[in-house]
Amino acid sequence: MPAMPPLSAETLPMFRSHARSRVEPLLEGRRVERREVAVRGRDGHDLAMTVIAPDTGSDRPPSACVLWLHGGGMVMGDRFAQLDIPLEWLDELGVVVASIEYRLAPEATGTALVEDAFAGLAWIAGHAAEIGADPARTVVAGTSAGGGIAAGLVLLARDRGVPVAAQLLVCPMLDHRNRTVSSRQFAGPGVWSCEENAFGWSSVLGGAGPAAVSPYVSPAVATDLSGLPTTYLDAGSAEVFRDEVVDYASRVWAAGGQAELHVWAGGCHGFDSLHPGAALSVSARRARLDWLRRTLSA
Numbered sequence: 001m002p003a004m005p006p007l008s009a010e011t012l013p014m015f016r017s018h019a020r021s022r023v024e025p026l027l028e029g030r031r032v033e034r035r036e037v038a039v040r041g042r043d044g045h046d047l048a049m050t051v052i053a054p055d056t057g058s059d060r061p062p063s064a065c066v067l068w069l070h071g072g073g074m075v076m077g078d079r080f081a082q083l084d085i086p087l088e089w090l091d092e093l094g095v096v097v098a099s100i101e102y103r104l105a106p107e108a109t110g111t112a113l114v115e116d117a118f119a120g121l122a123w124i125a126g127h128a129a130e131i132g133a134d135p136a137r138t139v140v141a142g143t144s145a146g147g148g149i150a151a152g153l154v155l156l157a158r159d160r161g162v163p164v165a166a167q168l169l170v171c172p173m174l175d176h177r178n179r180t181v182s183s184r185q186f187a188g189p190g191v192w193s194c195e196e197n198a199f200g201w202s203s204v205l206g207g208a209g210p211a212a213v214s215p216y217v218s219p220a221v222a223t224d225l226s227g228l229p230t231t232y233l234d235a236g237s238a239e240v241f242r243d244e245v246v247d248y249a250s251r252v253w254a255a256g257g258q259a260e261l262h263v264w265a266g267g268c269h270g271f272d273s274l275h276p277g278a279a280l281s282v283s284a285r286r287a288r289l290d291w292l293r294r295t296l297s298a
Contacts, residue, residue: 047102068099148173220244
């Protein structure tokens with residue numbers, strides 16, 4: 001990681017400039033169809049979404065669709081960030097991948113981010129036939145902040161009666177309270193420190209008091225985790241989100257749900273994105289792929 005000053009309101013523009021991604025290198029050599037669509041958000045805001053499907057001809061049967069939500073602490077990143085993760089699922093399983101440009105904090109706060117994600121989910125449901133997707137097999141997935149938004153989106157979809165086949169949460173950002181051991185254990189500098197985590201949450205909460213924090217924003221405060229689709233969660237053992245991920249999986253089980261949990265020994269936050277060729281990263285990515293293959297074939 002390059003040497004960077006502490007993340008703050010003053011340094012956020014610089015962090016954002018470093019967090020921009022390009023999709024073209026990821027698509028080079030892949031036989032895919034890419035389309036750019038505009039999705040109308042709940043508040044009327046137009047959101048960009050990239051849809052990438054296998055280019056296997058017009059007779060391709062409908063496949064599962066993954067709605068991907070990128071990481072970046074809810075304050076940075078774009079829809080192309082960490083897209084190499086779901087593109088591996090496209091390669092191996094033939095899924096359609098859709099990634100939405102949800103708005104970022106502090107410009108957008110509260111439920112705006114998860115509502116943007118919901119708009120992407122609703123668009124997929126309404127346009128499944130034209131993108132070659134099976135609306136009954138939509139998977140919501142994301143990493144880091146995107147994993148937290150994915151978890152909030154699945155809660156929101158459950159409460160609005162919108163079906164989701166599965167959720168795949170990679171080192172998700174789930175709890176604004178920062179009260180676990182791991183949330184205080186990993187101070188900066190680092191990939192995502194406890195100080196950076198506090199800044200990210202304060203940015204998205206926008207000064208809201210504890211009682212005003214929606215479970216769609218901070219899924220760990222949800223009192224009811226029943227009725228969720230089958231769930232995959234993972235985290236590194238050496239990251240801020242470790243304990244809240246373990247707790248969330250335990251609460252899904254306690255509510256009668258199905259969850260698979262992996263805590264990767266020695267893994268820092270985002271280890272498999274930073275060093276995808278490392279042995280630990282290869283194992284983590286293979287475990288997600290195997291789970292997704294089993295889930296979609298069930």
